[in-house]
Amino acid sequence: MKLNLRIGTPLLALIWLAVTTLPFLFVVVTSLKTLDESFSSSVWALPEHIYFGNYVAVLQGPYFTYFRNSVFVVGVSVALIVVVSAMAAFAFARMRFSLNKTLFAIIVAGMIVPLHATLVPIYLLTRNLGIYDTQFALLGPYVALSLPVSIFILTEFMRQIPRELEEAAQLDGAGPFRIFWRIFFPLSTPGLATVAIYNGIALWNEFIFAYMLTSTPEHRTLPLAVWDFQGQYSSNVPAMLAVVTLTSLPLIAAYAFGQERVIKGMMAGSIKG
Incomplete structure (x- = not known):
């Protein structure tokens, strides 16, 4: 029982970390893509070239x-x-x-x-x-x-x-x-x-x-x-x-x-x- 708790608690913590972190990572990664790349590449694909033009335009x-x-x-x-x-x-x-x-x-x-x-x-x-x-x-x-x-x-x-x-x-x-x-x-x-x-x-x-x-x-x-x-x-x-x-x-x-x-x-x- 103690072994299961030792394994289960960190596992649940990692799952919760993924649930809360992945959406934000998706937002950041996508914001560093160009408009054309966001349509042509996979949703979770890393940008081929980091593009800060979106941030410059917003700022x-x-x-x-x-x-x-x-x-x-x-x-x-x-x-x-x-x-x-x-x-x-x-x-x-x-x-x-x-x-x-x-x-x-x-x-x-x-x-x-x-x-x-x-x-x-x-x-x-x-x-x-x-x-x-x-x-x-x-x-x-x-x-x-x-x-x-x-x-x-x-x-x-x-x-x-x-x-x-x-x-x-x-x-x-x-x-x-x-x-x-x-x-x-x-x-x-x-x-x-x-x-x-x-x-x-x-x-x-x-x-x-x-x-x-x-x-x-x-x-x-x-x-x-x-x-x-x-x-x-x-x-x-x-x-x-x-x-x-x-x-x-x-x-x-x-x-x-x-x-x-x-x-x-x-x-x-x-x-x-």
Whole structure:
């Protein structure tokens, strides 16, 4: 039985690695082919000559505008999510007030609100505020819809921080604001990293709000690059896959860098104390 587990576990891991890696390898390999070669050669055949013309053509277009917009929107949104959710989590985890449990339950219930049920109200609100087709139109929905799960994660994490640290700070005359910034915020770094990476990856891939609340390439984010380039390169499969590759690389790099931090943050929040 033990021998079977020793063989079966690595085998399953290799199968899963192939399932997740081969599609991306196919995209990269095909993006390095010319249009004629993509039609004349086998799907999995390596390119006879590595051709970077597809990437040059894409980068000469509005790709960097999409990239800049994504960096701005995701960066500002994640910063706001981390700060606001950390403050709310501190209040729910450490401050006693009559509606503590009720408000926390209402916020957590926000995780089950269907995304599509908010599209029309958010669209109308954005139009009425006069920020439609701007980068700022995305900040509100991104932050608001990310807060429930972020507050839930950080509240459970902050509840595990030893109360003795808080009591010692109170004896030194520290108020709630100082206790939060000097003690809870630094000690919650693993949880904050989890929230930042989790939401950063999710918002980098977000499509529906970006598509609905923006209409021009000057304000659209990177996931929409594939959609907008589709019309230009609809018959040029290698060029389209070059767009897909360039769009995916930042996300893959972020996940490769952050996956261990996410796991450690989750584990720290669940077993600490």
